[in-house]
Amino acid sequence: MAYLIHIPTFTDNRGHLSVLDEAIPFDIKRIFYIYGVDNSARGGHRHHTTVQAAICIQGSCTIINDNSDVTEHFEMDTPEKCLILETQDWHVMTNFSPDAILLVMASTSFNAKDYIFEPYQHSA
Template identity: 65%
Template sequence: MSFLINLKTFTDSRGNLTVIEKIIPFDIKRIFYIYGVDKSVRGGHRHHNTIQAAICIQGKCTIFSDNGNESENFVLDHPAKCLIINPEDWHTMHEFSEDAILMVLASEYFEPSDYIFEPYD
């Protein structure tokens, strides 16, 4: 099942610095980001192999995750929150704020055959 991790953040009078180092449970092969989303629902799939780490680096969004046994909505509303999405987690991304930028780190290169679009019953 998907789970949240907190990214190490250093804060002082100059601002904040959030570090992604030695905490992502996979080697990163691809990075993409989603922004300028209207009221649409994004995602709607799971994977055969790809593990993902989702970070809303600006604004906020909600990610629904269902692994066939349990489901949960995760609100990403701070750039130090990171949601790990396992391959079996059928997920959608929704409720994007107007300024939201969702960055996703992926364990695999893009491969159309890795996607499973049917949700669990």
């Protein structure tokens, strides 16, 4: 199940410093970021083996997550918030602000065969 963690951040009169090295609960194998998004949705998948950590380091966006039991909306609106997405978490990112930058760290390197695009089928 997806869950939020707090990124340790140190603030003084010079600004903010956020530290990720001890906060992310897995070894990072891949880092990418998404920005300049129009009204499109991004994501729309889950993974066989990859766990991800998502931080909106600028602006804001919404990550909608479905783990087959619960659908949750996570408002990613501060760089101190990090959403951990487990393998069962089918997720889509929406509502990007014009200045949004979404940083994503993954537990595995890219592998096209790791993606599951079909959303969960829920009973009506």
